[in-house]
Amino acid sequence: MELWSEETIRDFRHTLLTWYDQEGRANLPWRLNHEPYRVLVSEIMLQQTQVDTVLPYYERFMQHLPTVQDLARAPEEQVLKLWEGLGYYSRARNLQKAARFVVDELHGNWPESADDLQELPGVGPYTSAAIASISFNEVVPAVDGNAYRVFSRLLKIDADIAQTKSRKIFYDAILPIVDPQRPGDFNQAIMDLGSSYMTAKNPDSIKSPVRQFNAAYRDGVELDFPVKTKKQKPVKQLFMATISEKDGKLLFEKRPEKGLLSGFWTFPLTEITSIDDIKGQQLNIKPIVHVFTHRRWEIWLVKQDVTATTTPTPTPTPTQQYLSSTQWQALSLPTVQHKLLAALEELR
Helix, strand or coil: CCCCHHHHHHHHCCCCCCHHHHHCCCCCCHHHHCCCCHHHHHHHHHHCCCCCHHHHHHHHHHHCCHHHHHHHHHHHHHHHHHHHCCCCCCHHHHHHHHHHHHHCCCCCCCCCCCHHHCCCCCCHHHHHHHHHHHHHHHCCCCCCHHHHHHHHHCCCCCCCCCCCCHHHHHHHHHHHCCCCCHHHHHHHHHHHHCCCCCCCCCCCCCCCCHHHHHHHHHHCCCHHHCCCCCCCCCEEEEEEEEEEECCCCEEEEECCCCCCCCCCCCCCCCECHHHHHCCCCCCCCCCEEEECHHHEEEEEEEECCCCCCCCCCCCCCCCCCEEEEHHHHHHCHHHHHHHHHHHHHHCC
16 A cells, blocks of 8 residues: 655645536535535435436435424335335435434434444444535545545555455545545545546546546556455345236235335235246246345236135235225335336236
């Protein structure tokens, strides 16, 4: 790992922030106002999601729930409906828990340090540092994927970023470089740099404003950084989704409160060991595929005939209901359920 002199650090800060002032994405809605609630919402939405995807969700969310008090008091179903399509719904639930903690436990007074901000549900080291630096001007690095990529190349840090212990190595290396006068802008400039000139696969280092500081580029090994061991492939699971219609309504089931898609409504899903278990019953020839972080679901639709004259009429379990299109469209449905609905529509 390279170590910079004080002079190099000063030059880097000046170069980075000059570029940020001229070309940074200052017009992003969460950068127009550094109020901590707005920063928190944006940072939680941006986890594992691209900026362009987040923009309309953020603006709609803030239109309906403009203050931390509004979010704390909102029905969970409203929050999930506003989040619908962003995925990783535990983020939305934790965001509301954080808002309730600020309102109910802290009486609306936000913690102002990165350490104290981590008391909020769902707020980890990166998010707390982002809020502390942007909203409260704390001199602290916000170490996320962009920071790993940028500084691993600038300083040739070869610590494996897949390992938890590497975060401290990067934190300690970046901390003395953070601009003490503009820590929030510094962290946001690193975010912009990592998503523009210093991307993962096709960096444009020749035009990068910090090219002269990039040790990995200078040595011709830029794509070797950051060092990261490969993830394991998602485990494949097979399911059948029961399609049951009665009086123009579809059968839905509320998922358990723990596990994937907890608390959401979907078609009843039953895990199977092989397609042979339902051979000849499935409506779709190819499975509907949905990939989670560690799971790959392959789902077949299986029709269950229910008519008004069926004797006896199948009785839904306590977690199941026949819902009209008006009823299920009012619910927040996970992405996988939208895929199932789309597949069913194509088969009709």
